[in-house]
Amino acid sequence: MGLFILRRLGVMILTAICLTFIVFFLTNLHPNLEKLAKTQGEMRMSDEQVDRWLANRGYDQPLPIKYGEWLGVWPSKIIEVDDGRAYGRCLQTGVSIADTPRFCGVIQGDWGFSTVFKDEVSSIVATRLSLTGKLMFWVMMLMIPSALLIGVLAGMREGSRTDRSLSTVSIITTATPEYVSGVIFIALFAASASPLNQWLASMDWIEGRTLFKGTATSAMENANFNNFFLPVLTISLYGMGYIARMTRASMAEVMTAQYIRTARLKGVSFPKIVVKHALRNALIAPFTVIMLQIPWLLNGVVIVETLFNYKGFGWVLVQAAGNNDIELLLGVSVVSVIVVLITQLISDIGYVYLNPRISVS
Amino acid sequence: MEPLSWGGIFAGMFVQLIPVWIALIVTFTVSIYYKRKLGLYGKLFDSTIGMIGFALVMFWVFVAALGSMDMILTHDPLGQVSGMKNKLPGTPLRGAQDGDYAHYLLGGDNLARDIFSRVMSGATIVILIAPLATLFAYMVGITLGLPAGYFGGKFDTLLSFVANLVLAFPVILLFYLLVTPEIVNTGLPQYMAIVLFFFPLIFFSVLINTRLKQQPQKNVIWLCAVLIPLAVMYVVTINAPSTKIDILGSLDFFNPAAGILVVFVSVVFVNSPTVFRIVRGLTLDIKQRDYVAAAQTRGEGPWYIMLWEILPNARGPLIVDFCLRIGYTTILLGTLGFFGLGLPPESPDWGSTINDGRKLLSIYLHPALPPAFALLSLVLGLNLLADGLREESLRD
Numbered sequence: 001m002g003l004f005i006l007r008r009l010g011v012m013i014l015t016a017i018c019l020t021f022i023v024f025f026l027t028n029l030h031p032n033l034e035k036l037a038k039t040q041g042e043m044r045m046s047d048e049q050v051d052r053w054l055a056n057r058g059y060d061q062p063l064p065i066k067y068g069e070w071l072g073v074w075p076s077k078i079i080e081v082d083d084g085r086a087y088g089r090c091l092q093t094g095v096s097i098a099d100t101p102r103f104c105g106v107i108q109g110d111w112g113f114s115t116v117f118k119d120e121v122s123s124i125v126a127t128r129l130s131l132t133g134k135l136m137f138w139v140m141m142l143m144i145p146s147a148l149l150i151g152v153l154a155g156m157r158e159g160s161r162t163d164r165s166l167s168t169v170s171i172i173t174t175a176t177p178e179y180v181s182g183v184i185f186i187a188l189f190a191a192s193a194s195p196l197n198q199w200l201a202s203m204d205w206i207e208g209r210t211l212f213k214g215t216a217t218s219a220m221e222n223a224n225f226n227n228f229f230l231p232v233l234t235i236s237l238y239g240m241g242y243i244a245r246m247t248r249a250s251m252a253e254v255m256t257a258q259y260i261r262t263a264r265l266k267g268v269s270f271p272k273i274v275v276k277h278a279l280r281n282a283l284i285a286p287f288t289v290i291m292l293q294i295p296w297l298l299n300g301v302v303i304v305e306t307l308f309n310y311k312g313f314g315w316v317l318v319q320a321a322g323n324n325d326i327e328l329l330l331g332v333s334v335v336s337v338i339v340v341l342i343t344q345l346i347s348d349i350g351y352v353y354l355n356p357r358i359s360v361s
Numbered sequence: 362m363e364p365l366s367w368g369g370i371f372a373g374m375f376v377q378l379i380p381v382w383i384a385l386i387v388t389f390t391v392s393i394y395y396k397r398k399l400g401l402y403g404k405l406f407d408s409t410i411g412m413i414g415f416a417l418v419m420f421w422v423f424v425a426a427l428g429s430m431d432m433i434l435t436h437d438p439l440g441q442v443s444g445m446k447n448k449l450p451g452t453p454l455r456g457a458q459d460g461d462y463a464h465y466l467l468g469g470d471n472l473a474r475d476i477f478s479r480v481m482s483g484a485t486i487v488i489l490i491a492p493l494a495t496l497f498a499y500m501v502g503i504t505l506g507l508p509a510g511y512f513g514g515k516f517d518t519l520l521s522f523v524a525n526l527v528l529a530f531p532v533i534l535l536f537y538l539l540v541t542p543e544i545v546n547t548g549l550p551q552y553m554a555i556v557l558f559f560f561p562l563i564f565f566s567v568l569i570n571t572r573l574k575q576q577p578q579k580n581v582i583w584l585c586a587v588l589i590p591l592a593v594m595y596v597v598t599i600n601a602p603s604t605k606i607d608i609l610g611s612l613d614f615f616n617p618a619a620g621i622l623v624v625f626v627s628v629v630f631v632n633s634p635t636v637f638r639i640v641r642g643l644t645l646d647i648k649q650r651d652y653v654a655a656a657q658t659r660g661e662g663p664w665y666i667m668l669w670e671i672l673p674n675a676r677g678p679l680i681v682d683f684c685l686r687i688g689y690t691t692i693l694l695g696t697l698g699f700f701g702l703g704l705p706p707e708s709p710d711w712g713s714t715i716n717d718g719r720k721l722l723s724i725y726l727h728p729a730l731p732p733a734f735a736l737l738s739l740v741l742g743l744n745l746l747a748d749g750l751r752e753e754s755l756r757d
Contacts, residue, residue, distance in 0.1 A: 031543035175741035321537030
């Protein structure tokens with residue numbers, strides 16, 4: 001087991017290095033740097049000025065060296081310009097050039113500086129990640145219990161009317177991407193023009209003009225049911241159907257097993273069979289699916305945070321990508337890659353623990 | 362002119378869609394009549410879910426086909442009519458001439474364009490790109506997944522690593538990195554197209570060559586008949602005027618509209634690693650079977666076994682996944698449109714129209730909802746179709 005985890009960690013680090021190098025390469029293509037220079041410097045710079053701007057900040061070095069500097073395995077170059085100013089990754093205000101450390105990359109814990117937000121990448125990522133963490137926590141709280149419930153209810157009597165209607169519901173939710181369900185929910189529950197809200201308002205049943213809020217910006221400090229439910233519901237719904245279908249399939253399979261038939265013949269009541277005998281074995285498969293769903297949820301998070309204007313991790317990803325904020329983008333991709341790979345690792349390990357028939361080789 | 366009531370709007374849409382209804386009825390009558398002779402396709406008509414899914418999918422296919430022949434649209438999807446900005450569904454057209462359709466059936470959007478026509482012509486873009494891109498992803502996935510599963514070893518380790526690498530990328534980040542104008546100008550998507558679009562050529566040449574190796578004459582004829590058109594298509598597709606790859610000059614007779622190639626390439630690129638993994642897994646399973654061992658003892662080559670023994674026996678799960686994957690590709694296309702990436706901003710595809718409509722959603726509901734429901738119904742249809750196919754293929 002130890003060796004297995006170690007090997008997986010090795011692959012993980014290799015994947016992270018490859019991925020960040022690809023991101024580094026793409027963000028450092030010349031047209032992108034030119035755009036960066038023009039947005040950071042001045043819009044009407046000539047080509048020469050752009051080149052000088054980039055050279056002064058060390059952007060004209062060969063790609064592997066720049067990548068090494070970011071990673072912290074290559075000494076960072078300090079460039080002194082004619083007018084007395086100096087540029088370099090490692091420079092800090094109040095520290096003289098002689099005292100500046102030579103290496104300052106990710107390995108040293110220095111994630112760089114965001115050109116869009118004018119702040120340290122590490123602090124941006126930390127605050128935004130905690131906001132998204134809050135969102136994800138409530139998504140999980142809503143999605144997993146309801147998905148398992150739907151799946152178990154549908155799968156315990158295969159082919160019944162409950163099964164058919166619940167299966168249809170889960171197919172519909174998997175067919176509704178977040179930007180569709182989000183738009184429908186906002187139109188229905190959060191728009192003052194919606195007939196539902198107008199009716200509710202005319203009956204004086206709701207305070208204000210809408211049932212829910214269409215933006216979740218206020219939920220960043222003070223989340224409540226009113227401003228946070230719609231984004232949470234939108235993300236959960238898309239993943240819910242998939243988990244429910246997996247649970248249903250696995251439950252239906254367990255219910256045909258011999259030991260369930262034996263229990264029934266012994267006269268154990270149906271609810272007791274479901275809860276005591278079937279459930280444990282039926283939940284092995286959904287566990288893996290839930291873990292593998294997390295990286296997928298990341299996608300939904302980006303869409304929903306954009307749609308509901310909730311300034312979390314996904315929103316930062318869009319901002320960084322749209323403005324070619326190189327170091328922020330690298331930080332974001334490192335974090336998301338780690339999330340993806342760790343969930344894969346946990347799902348593999350958990351699968352082994354839950355299912356004694358499988359062993360790691 | 363009076364604005365139409367909701368009944369009038371639905372009646373108007375029903376009348377406007379009559380060619381689609383006729384085509385649907387004809388398809389269903391013919392298919393149900395001959396269903397015993399049509400194999401798996403015919404069996405689809407034994408399951409209600411499958412039929413509903415098929416009807417939804419075919420509805421949009423016919424809308425796309427007949428819409429591009431100008432039989433359904435009421436107005437020009439890009440044309441703006443003054444005074445029709447954000448007008449509610451059923452509003453009569455201001456200053457309508459003879460021969461103009463008298464109403465905006467589903468209202469006008471924030472640039473005073475007819476929403477009904479935009480949704481219907483958006484179907485053409487989606488129905489054109491999504492299945493084709495999925496097909497290309499399948500070509501790539503099959504051509505790489507079969508040998509990876511069959512031979513295993515270092516080749517498999519390397520390819521699996523690359524596939525996992527692409528899959529570990531957040532899709533939206535990848536889109537942003539590939540589809541922004543700055544990157545498009547460097548020609549990177551075109552270089553990727555050169556690689557990705559080459560796989561169908563490899564696939565078909567190996568497919569034909571392994572089968573007809575013993576009959577050289579037939580082999581040459583078949584190879585020419587398939588490969589020459591494919592090669593011509595390949596060259597004219599990746600060649601685009603005034604970009605890095607412009608070698609044909611005036612010989613280039615086919616140029617997809619701006620942005621479509623880029624969108625196509627990125628969608629294929631995102632989809633192929635998953636297909637690769639599925640095909641690889643199926644190959645690992647099937648290569649243990651007796652008929653593969655029999656073929657090996659017969660002395661068949663490895664590529665013959667992969668393409669003519671393993672692949673046909675993996676078709677069941679692959680067909681089901683193909684349907685699901687078209688739906689997923691549709692969702693990806695919508696995501697691209699939602700973030701305003703790739704396609705031009707005035708494009709009527711559903712993702713872009715949803716994105717346009719959501720900005721004014723709290724005041725005007727009608728611009729965003731029709732494309733949202735259109736996308737939902739197409740993806741739902743594909744999922745139901747896949748479900749029906751799975752049920753029917755498991756039955757025998």
